Every structure is written in structure tokens, then in C-alpha cells.
Amino acid sequence: MKIMPSCRDITEQASDYLEHALSPWQRTGFRLHLLMCLYCRRHMKHLRLTIATLHRLPEETAQDDSEEKQLEAVLQALREAPPQGQTGD
Amino acid sequence: MSRPLPSDDELIPRLLAGDEAAYAQLVHAYHGLMIHLARAIVGDAFADEVAQEAWMAVLRALPRFERRSSLKTWILRIASNTAKSRLRHESRSVSLDAMLEDRPSLDPGRFRSDGHWAVPPPAWHADTPDDLLASRELRAVVDGAIEALPPMQRAALTLRDMQNLDMPTICKILEVSESNGRVLLHRARSRIQAAIDEYQQR
Known part of the structure; x- marks a missing residue:
């Protein structure tokens, strides 16, 4: 096993690193590489910023009233089709 | 709510x-x-x-x-x-394989054969999500990049990064192994990031 991941390896392992899915050995190599590599540090910073931006998108998306209408339609359909487990006849 | x-x-x-x-x-x-x-x-x-x-x-x-x-x-x-x-x-031609799709996260041309950067990440003129989202144009770039993702990648990204579910739950929902789930997520994130990279260089 090689000790130090390449820049390409870093970009492939980046989410596994953030999701704590790397082995301790891989994690150490990953961190060592970041210490020494400005571009990979930048790449990771941008990945974190990308993720933070994605987190913000749902709230940025304006809600319309069609969701409420949809909810009503679903509830109506469910009312008309009672579950098989329902008691009574 | x-x-x-x-x-x-x-x-x-x-x-x-x-x-x-x-x-x-x-x-x-x-x-x-x-x-x-x-x-x-x-x-x-x-x-x-x-x-x-x-x-x-x-x-x-x-x-x-x-x-x-x-x-x-x-x-x-x-x-x-x-x-x-x-x-x-x-779309009758879409198989689950096509939904999963297998390509490297980043354009292979961005690396030299030894795995070092050939085309390093460009500097971004933004330090926060607010900075990024302040540009309507960039917002459209991000939306477009999400739109262009293969379906399963988009699903993993939506559930993890936009709806905040944890990965084990997401993998159960999408019926993929944990490692495949992480690959889907990472490919999706990488493509959004690459789209922003491209925009920042314009």
C-alpha cells in the first residue's frame, strides 16, 4: 500500500473523508497530503463550500401553494382507499 | 412543520x-x-x-x-x-446501470499521469454560500448542474446535502450498498463543484 495519496486520490476520496468512511491509515495519508498541497487544500475548501451552498438551496427555493393542494389530493385519495388493516365493514 | x-x-x-x-x-x-x-x-x-x-x-x-x-x-x-x-x-432504455453510471468524479485531463494536478482548482471569488448564491447567474449554473446529474446521483445529493438525511438511511432508501451510495454522492458533489470551477474561470 502506498503511503501518500496523489492529488487525484484526494479528489476521489474527498467525500469519504468528510463522511468519516476512510480507514485510519487512509485518513492519516489524506491529512498529510493536505498539509503539503495547497491545491488540494483549495479543492477541499471548495468542496465544503459547495456542500454548504447545496444545504442552503431548499430554503432559497420559494414555496408555492401547489404543495398544499397536492397534500390535500393525497389525503383525499387515502380517505377513499382505507387500509386493509382497518376494522369494521 | x-x-x-x-x-x-x-x-x-x-x-x-x-x-x-x-x-x-x-x-x-x-x-x-x-x-x-x-x-x-x-x-x-x-x-x-x-x-x-x-x-x-x-x-x-x-x-x-x-x-x-x-x-x-x-x-x-x-x-x-x-x-x-x-x-x-x-425512458425504456434506462437500466439501473445507466442510473448508476460509472465515470471518474473529475475530468481525467485535470491530472498528470502521476496523479498530480495538471489543471489545478482555480481560485473562487467567494468565501461563503451567501457569496456564491448572491450571483443569479451562478445560482443558475448550480441548478443546471444538478439538473444534468444522472438520476441516482441526483437522488443521493438531494437526500444528503439538501435534505440532511444520514448516509446509512439514504442507502437503504435507494437500495444501494454504503460504498456505492458514497460514490453516487461524491460524483454528484464533484460535478457541482466542477461547474462552479468553470464558472469562476469565466
Whole structure:
């Protein structure tokens, strides 16, 4: 096993690193590489910023009233089709 | 958004007894998430229909629910499967393999043969999500990049980064292994990041 991941390896392992899915050995190599590599540090910073931006998108998306209408339609359909487990006849 | 949903232990017997208020609570709690998931897999045009179909399937299957996962996970897995079969139906050529698609996260041309950067990441003129989202143009670039993702990548990204579910739950919902789930997520993130890279260089 090689000790130090390449820049390409870093970009492939980046989410596994953030999701704590790397082995301790891989994690150490990953961190060592970041210490020494400005571009990979930048790449990771941008990945974190990308993720933070994605987190913000749902709230940025304006809600319309069609969701409420949809909810009503679903509830109506469910009312008309009672579950098989329902008691009574 | 209103009352907190009761625990599965409390909710399931009420659902099985046909308690309408319990159904209303359940639908209110998960319909939004279900729509986001359906939209990610089949697109806007069919998302409402798929969600409706999924709720009916939930209703039918509930008496057979074995509680090997939470109710939430189980419901969203039904929604995911409903969306996937709809996708296969609408685009006959799409196989699950095509949904998974296998390509490196970044353009291989960005690296030299020894794995070092050939085209390093460009500096971004933004330090926060606010900076990024302040540009309407960039917002459109991000939306477009999400739109262009393969369905399963878009689903993983939506559930993880936009809806904040944890990875083990997401993998159960999408019926992929944990490692495949992480690959889907990472490919999706990388493509959004690459789209922003490209925009920053304009």
C-alpha cells in the first residue's frame, strides 16, 4: 500500500473523508497530503463550500401553494382507499 | 412543520386502525421529502404523480410492514422504488446501470499521469454560500448542474446535502450498498463543484 495519496486520490476520496468512511491509515495519508498541497487544500475548501451552498438551496427555493393542494389530493385519495388493516365493514 | 410526529410505536397501530388524523400527520411529515426524492429521480413532470402513487402503495403495504427499518425509511424506499420504475417506464432504455453510471468524479485531463494536478482548482471569488448564491447567474449554473446529474446521483445529493438525511438511511432508501451510495454522492458533489470551477474561470 502506498503511503501518500496523489492529488487525484484526494479528489476521489474527498467525500469519504468528510463522511468519516476512510480507514485510519487512509485518513492519516489524506491529512498529510493536505498539509503539503495547497491545491488540494483549495479543492477541499471548495468542496465544503459547495456542500454548504447545496444545504442552503431548499430554503432559497420559494414555496408555492401547489404543495398544499397536492397534500390535500393525497389525503383525499387515502380517505377513499382505507387500509386493509382497518376494522369494521 | 406543525406538531412533531408521534413515534412509530404509537403511529403504526393508529394507521392500521385507519385513523385519518394519523394519516394526515404522516403525509404532512413526509410528503415534502417524498416530492424532493421523486423529483430527483424522475424529474418535475412526474414527481407529483409518483408521490401520490407511492402513498397508495404505502397504504396497501402497511399491514405487511415488518419494522426492519423506521417507518420513514420504509416509506421513502417505497417512494424511491415507485420513482425508479416510473423512470424505467418513461425512458425504456434506462437500466439501473445507466442510473448508476460509472465515470471518474473529475475530468481525467485535470491530472498528470502521476496523479498530480495538471489543471489545478482555480481560485473562487467567494468565501461563503451567501457569496456564491448572491450571483443569479451562478445560482443558475448550480441548478443546471444538478439538473444534468444522472438520476441516482441526483437522488443521493438531494437526500444528503439538501435534505440532511444520514448516509446509512439514504442507502437503504435507494437500495444501494454504503460504498456505492458514497460514490453516487461524491460524483454528484464533484460535478457541482466542477461547474462552479468553470464558472469562476469565466
